Amino acid sequence: MKIFAFAGSNSSTSINKQLVKFVLKSFEGNEINLIDLNDYAMPVFSVDLEKNGFPEAAHLFLKNIEDCDMIICSLAENNRSYSVAFKNTFDWASRINVKVFQNKPMFLMTTSPGGFGGGNVMAEASKFFPQFGADIKEVFSLPKFYENFDVHNGVINQESLTELNAKIENFKIQLAKP
Secondary structure, eight states, X not given: OEEEEEEEOOOTTOHHHHHHHHHHGGGTTSEEEEOOGGGGOOOOOOHHHHTTOOXXXXXXXXXXXXXXXXXXXXXXXXXXXXXXXXXXXXXXXXXXXXXXXXXXXXXXXXXXXXXXXXXXXHXXXXXXXXXXXXXXXXXEEEOSHHHHEETTTEEOOHHHHHHHHHHHHHHHHHHHOO
């Protein structure tokens, strides 16, 4: 299986990217394409710029989705919504193909330093991503990242780890269904 993975953040120390990398360890043996949104930098979307065509990075983002069998992502939450870096990538891509996620199965995650674990962006994405072709099979939110995650060991809160592992297994089961 081909996995397209990303964190919805352009931070060089992204906690969401750390979570994605940890989860990807459960998918060893698959072809993994983990991208960094910094490699997809584009001008801030506007209809005026759109008249001149679409950035190559937007086409490449969509091609990554087209070429995959599943998507694993963790969205950063900035001011209760998507990060600007992700939203801009999403805006450009959606103007090329409104079904950005191309009906691919998705494991959607969030994490944050706070106790809500990115719950606002999770609620927003869970509601809107299906309208843009996301087939969300499973969701996971990790609150209090710095208390519940260790760079060497991953998720260290036993309750959260048990929940995450169960959701990973459920995601895999759903992918195996015809």
